Structures are given as C-alpha cells and as structure tokens.
Amino acid sequence: xxxxxxxxxxxxxxxxxxxxxxxLTRFDFTxxxxxGSAPELLDAARTHQPDLVLxxxxxxxxxxxxxxxxxxxxxxxxxxxxxxVLSQYVQTGYAAALLDSGDGQRVGYLLKDRVAExxxxxxxxxxxxxxxxxxxxxxxxxxxxxxxxxxRALSAREREVLALLAEGRSNASxxxxxxxxxxxxxxxxxxxxLKLDLPPSDDTNRRVxxxxxxxxxxxxx
Amino acid sequence: xxxxxxxxxxEALRRRDWxxxxxPWRALAYLVSTVPIAGVLAIGLLVIGAPLLAALNAFRxxxxxxxxxxxLFLAVGSLTVLALAPIVSFPVAVVERWRLGLVDGRPLPVxxxxxxxxxxxxxxxxxxxxYLFCLGGIAPIAYWVFLLLVLLDIGLIASPWLAFNxxxxxxxxxxxxxVWGTVDTAGEAVPYAIVGVLLVxxxxxxxxxxxxxxxxxxxxxxxxxxxxxxxxxxxxSRTRLVSAYEAERRRIERDxxxxxxxxxxxxxxxxxxxxxxxxxxxxxxxxxxxxHDQARGLMVMLRQLVxxxxxxxxxxxxxxxxxxxxxxAAPVAVTVSADLDGELPEIVETTAFFVVSEALGNVVxxxxxxxxxxxxxxxDGDLVVEVSDDGRGGADPSRGTGLTGLADRVAAADGRxxxxxxxxxPTLVRVELPWPR
Numbered sequence: 001x002x003x004x005x006x007x008x009x010x011x012x013x014x015x016x017x018x019x020x021x022x023x024l025t026r027f028d029f030t031x032x033x034x035x036g037s038a039p040e041l042l043d044a045a046r047t048h049q050p051d052l053v054l055x056x057x058x059x060x061x062x063x064x065x066x067x068x069x070x071x072x073x074x075x076x077x078x079x080x081x082x083x084x085v086l087s088q089y090v091q092t093g094y095a096a097a098l099l100d101s102g103d104g105q106r107v108g109y110l111l112k113d114r115v116a117e118x119x120x121x122x123x124x125x126x127x128x129x130x131x132x133x134x135x136x137x138x139x140x141x142x143x144x145x146x147x148x149x150x151x152r153a154l155s156a157r158e159r160e161v162l163a164l165l166a167e168g169r170s171n172a173s174x175x176x177x178x179x180x181x182x183x184x185x186x187x188x189x190x191x192x193x194l195k196l197d198l199p200p201s202d203d204t205n206r207r208v209x210x211x212x213x214x215x216x217x218x219x220x221x
Numbered sequence: 222x223x224x225x226x227x228x229x230x231x232e233a234l235r236r237r238d239w240x241x242x243x244x245p246w247r248a249l250a251y252l253v254s255t256v257p258i259a260g261v262l263a264i265g266l267l268v269i270g271a272p273l274l275a276a277l278n279a280f281r282x283x284x285x286x287x288x289x290x291x292x293l294f295l296a297v298g299s300l301t302v303l304a305l306a307p308i309v310s311f312p313v314a315v316v317e318r319w320r321l322g323l324v325d326g327r328p329l330p331v332x333x334x335x336x337x338x339x340x341x342x343x344x345x346x347x348x349x350x351x352y353l354f355c356l357g358g359i360a361p362i363a364y365w366v367f368l369l370l371v372l373l374d375i376g377l378i379a380s381p382w383l384a385f386n387x388x389x390x391x392x393x394x395x396x397x398x399x400v401w402g403t404v405d406t407a408g409e410a411v412p413y414a415i416v417g418v419l420l421v422x423x424x425x426x427x428x429x430x431x432x433x434x435x436x437x438x439x440x441x442x443x444x445x446x447x448x449x450x451x452x453x454x455x456x457x458s459r460t461r462l463v464s465a466y467e468a469e470r471r472r473i474e475r476d477x478x479x480x481x482x483x484x485x486x487x488x489x490x491x492x493x494x495x496x497x498x499x500x501x502x503x504x505x506x507x508x509x510x511x512x513h514d515q516a517r518g519l520m521v522m523l524r525q526l527v528x529x530x531x532x533x534x535x536x537x538x539x540x541x542x543x544x545x546x547x548x549x550a551a552p553v554a555v556t557v558s559a560d561l562d563g564e565l566p567e568i569v570e571t572t573a574f575f576v577v578s579e580a581l582g583n584v585v586x587x588x589x590x591x592x593x594x595x596x597x598x599x600x601d602g603d604l605v606v607e608v609s610d611d612g613r614g615g616a617d618p619s620r621g622t623g624l625t626g627l628a629d630r631v632a633a634a635d636g637r638x639x640x641x642x643x644x645x646x647p648t649l650v651r652v653e654l655p656w657p658r
Contacts, residue, residue, distance in 0.1 A: 013483030016486050022491075058479075091546055116490060118497060142549055
C-alpha cells in the first residue's frame with residue numbers, strides 16, 4: 001500500500017474500539033475518528049471522507065442494526081466508499097443489504113471473531129479498500145447450504161472454489177489455498193460460471209458479486 | 222382404623238373411641254347451630270311454595286281455584302324470594318363453610334364476592350342455592366325425625382320416675398304410656414328404662430351420622446372445585462411469569478452481547494497483536510499461541526451460548542426476518558411466507574421462533590424431507606405458525622422427538638400445538654399463540 005489509508009471506526013464497546021485503533025495504527029492505517037454510535041459515525045464519515053469505514057452493526061441509539069443502516073446510507077451518498085461491517089452473528093440478510101448498497105463492490109461483511117486473526121483481518125481490510133469484496137466464509141457457507149438446483153450441479157471442489165471466490169480472493173490466492181495450480185482454479189471458475197449461467201469476465205469481484213447476488217435471490221423463484 | 226387423629230367427622234365415626242371422644246359433642250354443636258339457620262330457610266321455602274300450597278288448599282277445601290289477587294300476591298312473593306336466592310345464598314354459604322369447621326378440619330377454598338352478575342352466572346352460585354334448598358327443605362324433616370327419636374328415648378329412660386310420680390297419688394291408677402305399651406308401676410317401667418339407656422349410644426351415633434351427612438352435602442355443594450375464572454387467573458399468572466423470564470433472558474443476552482462479548486473479542490485481538498511481536502523462537506510464543514487459541518474457542522462458545530439464550534436475529538430482524546435466517550441456514554429447501562402486522566408480544570415472538578427452529582430441526586433429523594414450508598399468519602386472536610414438510614411422516618410425540626418439549630414451551634405461552642403426521646407424510650406442525658388485536 002503506497003498511500004496511507006484513512007479510516008473511520010465505529011464500535012460502541014470502548015475496550016474493543018481501543019484494540020481496533022491499536023491494530024489499525026500498527027498496520028499503518030490512520031484512524032481519523034473512532035466513535036461509539038451510529039449518528040457519530042455518520043457525522044465522522046461525512047466530515048473526514050475516509051478511505052475506509054469500519055463499523056460494528058449493533059450499537060446505540062437503537063442497538064439493532066444501526067451501524068449497518070449508516071453504512072448503507074453512506075454508500076448511497078458515496079457509492080464507491082469502502083465499508084467493512086463487523087457482525088457478531090452470521091446474518092445473510094445483512095450481507096445482502098451491504099452488497100446491494102452503492103456499486104456493490106468495496107464492501108466487507110465479517111464476523112467479529114475474525115479480528116482475532118490479525119493479519120488475515122488486515123489483509124481483508126486492504127482488499128476491500130483496494131476495490132475488492134469480502135464476505136465472511138461462514139456467510140458463504142450458509143448460503144451454500146441452500147439447496148438450489150444450479151448449485152447442486154457444482155462439485156464439492158467447485159463449491160470450495162466458489163466460497164473462496166466469494167471472499168474476494170484472486171485465482172492465485174485460491175490456488176495457494178487449495179494446493180492446486182492457478183490454471184486449475186481458472187478452469188474451476190470457468191465451470192462454475194458456466195453451471196451457474198453467469199457471463200465469464202476477468203473481474204473476479206464482479207463474478208463473485210454475481211454469484212452472491214444469485215445465491216441470495218429468493219429460492220422460491 | 223387410622224392411627225393418627227381423624228381430620229373430620231366421617232373418619233371419627235369409624236373409630237372405636239367415638240363415643241368417648243369429643244367428636245359427638247362437636248357433632249351436637251353442629252346440629253344445634255344448624256337449627257336456627259335451617260328454620261329461617263324453611264320459612265323462605267314456604268314462601269316459595271306458598272302459591273302451590275294455597276292452590277292445593279283451595280281445591281281440597283272448596284273445590285275451586287283460589288282468589289286471583291291472593292295468588293298474584295303469593296306468586297310475586299315467591300318469585301321475589303326465588304330471585305333473591307343466589308344473593309342470600311352467599312352469606313349463608315360463608316357461614317356454613319365456617320360452621321363446617323366444627324366437624325371437618327380440612328381446609329376449604331374461600332370464594333370471593335365476584336359481583337352481582339356472577340352470582341347468577343356461575344355454577345358455584347347455583348350450587349349454593351341448591352344447598353339452601355337442602356338446608357331449608359330436607360334438613361328440617363331429618364331434624365324433626367331425630368328430635369322425635371330423642372324425645373322417645375328420654376321418655377323411656379324417665380318412665381320409672383314418671384310411673385312412680387303418677388302412682389304417688391293415692392287412688393289414682395294413672396298409666397304412663399311408653400313406646401309400645403303402658404306401665405302402671407315404676408317396677409314395670411324398669412326394663413323400658415334399661416332399653417332407653419342402651420339406646421343412648423345408638424342416638425349418639427345417629428347424631429354423628431346426621432351431622433356427617435350434612436357436612437358431606439356442604440362439602441359437595443360449597444367446597445366446589447376451583448372454577449374457570451380462577452383457572453384463567455392461574456394461567457395468566459403463569460404467562461406473566463414466563464414473560465418476566467423472557468424479559469430476563471433478553472437482559473442477560475444484552476449484557477453478554479454488549480459487555481462480555483466485545484471484551485473477549487478485544488482480549489483475543491490483543492493476544493493476536495502480541496503474537497505479532499513475539500518471535501517464533503521466543504519461549505513466550507507457545508503459551509501465547511495457546512492462550513490465543515483458547516480465547517478464540519471461548520468466543521465461539523460464548524456466541525453459541527448467547528444465541529441459545531435469545532437469538533440475536535430475533536432482536537434485530539423480528540420474527541419473520543429471523544425465521545428467514547433459519548430457513549437460509551437449513552440444509553433442506555425451506556420456503557417462508559409471513560403475513561404479520563403489528564408488534565408481537567415478546568414471549569409469543571420467542572416461542573414462535575423456537576417452534577420453527579425446533580420443527581425445522583426435526584424435519585432435518587427425522588423426516589428425510591427434501592422441502593419444508595414455514596407459514597406465519599395472524600388470525601383473529603392468534604399468531605399461527607405452520608411448519609410442513611414432504612418427509613416420511615409418522616412423527617410420534619410419545620417417542621420423544623422434541624415435540625413434547627415444544628408443546629410444553631407453547632403451553633407456557635398459553636398457546637397450543639397441533640400435529641398431523643400420518644405414515645408416509647406429509648407432516649404438519651401447527652402452533653397457535655395468543656396475539657390479541
């Protein structure tokens with residue numbers, strides 16, 4: 001990362017907020033503001049125009065999905081604003097809402113637990129800031145539980161590749177993860193796109209997004 | 222033969238020491254105190270029966286119907302007394318329940334005055350009226366018969382003295398009439414007196430029987446089982462309790478979610494940061510790695526724990542949204558249709574959620590189904606939750622597929638669970654939970 005990434009952070013629990021600030025600072029992010037409620041987040045993000053917004057979902061005033069609502073609102077104002085949302089639980093609906101906001105890219109939906117894996121977490125933040133999309137593997141896993149006919153057509157290996165794709169990984173990174181060649185991954189991706197009836201493209205993110213959009217479409221259809 | 226002390230008259234009567242115990246006296250006190258009450262009630266009964274008596278009398282004596290004005294007057298009186306009976310019966314019943322304590326130590330339910338209309342509407346009120354009729358009609362007859370027997374016995378016992386006194390007048394051949402004969406002298410009367418004395422314990426027993434009979438009638442008519450109003454009250458208070466419990470769960474969930482979970486996350490994060498600065502070859506590296514792993518494991522555990530207390534999805538998304546999340550997570554195809562308007566009571570919401578969760582779990586575990594459907598709808602006074610699947614059916618609550626636990630949970634929220642699961646399916650679980658408009 002050449003340029004310094006400026007971050008606005010929102011988390012209502014002070015200890016965790018401090019921890020996140022420490023983590024971000026350590027990895028050369030600049031924390032412009034660290035706040036503890038949804039309205040403050042909205043203000044801070046508008047004031048500082050950060051390169052990345054990192055926010056918790058459940059926070060004051062309503063302690064429901066306030067953080068997510070602000071994230072969606074911010075992306076309505078700035079469709080290309082990178083946003084990473086931390087969730088205590090896997091809720092596919094939240095991931096969907098986030099993916100539907102703005103340009104559908106530069107979003108991350110992660111379980112809070114992931115902050116424990118410090119380096120992976122930071123990688124994810126950087127990926128999203130750089131224009132990628134990161135959806136927590138657990139969300140993808142839950143979505144893949146859906147017995148949809150086109151998905152049933154996928155082999156186990158193809159599902160694995162799809163899940164990794166959904167995390168916003170590149171073919172090279174998937175290849176390293178599955179201990180196969182990059183060419184093999186490319187073939188899998190091609191097959192997946194074919195089976196899921198998606199137009200092939202070089203842009204992994206768009207493909208992932210298309211997959212996710214497809215996955216979260218109502219299964220009744 | 223009960224070794225411990227008898228609790229009421231009927232038990233005492235069966236004991237050998239009845240005659241020498243305090244029980245006969247208690248029975249006697251009961252009988253004597255009945256007399257004024259029964260007397261007043263008998264008059265009331267006569268007023269009610271007056272038109273009939275007047276009519277009978279008129280026909281018997283004059284062979285024609287009685288005067289209309291008289292009959293009207295009597296009929297109005299009769300109907301007035303009859304109409305007042307359920308009101309009069311209340312104080313009488315109170316007194317009678319209290320008096321029952323003389324011969325019966327067992328506790329009685331104490332009814333409350335629930336208003337005038339309730340006296341005419343409740344079965345309990347009319348049972349008390351029925352008791353009034355017993356006390357005013359049957360009791361006097363039984364008492365007269367008993368009194369007659371007592372007087373006869375007194376006559377028998379006193380016969381020698383009576384004979385002696387009557388013969389003390391010289392030249393007077395007065396005869397004393399005893400039950401089945403006459404005696405002239407005291408000597409002749411002695412056998413009668415002996416019979417009379419022997420009859421005393423019999424009468425003692427008879428008094429006990431009479432009192433016990435009356436007490437049984439009182440218990441049967443006045444110590445009625447708790448009626449529906451009280452039962453509803455009980456059920457309501459149970460629902461209140463469950464609601465309080467739900468609120469408590471919500472509080473615990475909030476405390477854990479807002480307090481413990483972020484701190485644990487923060488701790489894990491700090492450990493993760495520390496590991497970055499500790500070289501692989503440092504002696505601290507391994508224990509730090511172990512601590513980090515344990516903290517991560519604890520995060521997962523705590524998350525599951527909190528979810529079990531109260532699913533966060535329910536707090537965040539409401540019932541329909543949370544059920545859709547459940548459907549998303551299910552390994553079989555689940556379609557959800559929700560048609561709900563308005564705010565659900567918290568207890569109904571959580572109960573419904575766990576019903577769906579458990580029912581879908583059953584579908585996955587037992588039914589071998591490929592598809593399931595969840596329908597949430599609102600009827601006039603209920604939230605209706607239906608979960609159906611195309612599985613093998615034959616779900617049997619007695620085989621413990623979690624259905625009974627589910628039914629208990631539903632019952633605690635004052636709802637009911639219905640199940641249709643023929644062999645070869647399909648299975649339908651229907652739960653109705655109270656949701657007043």
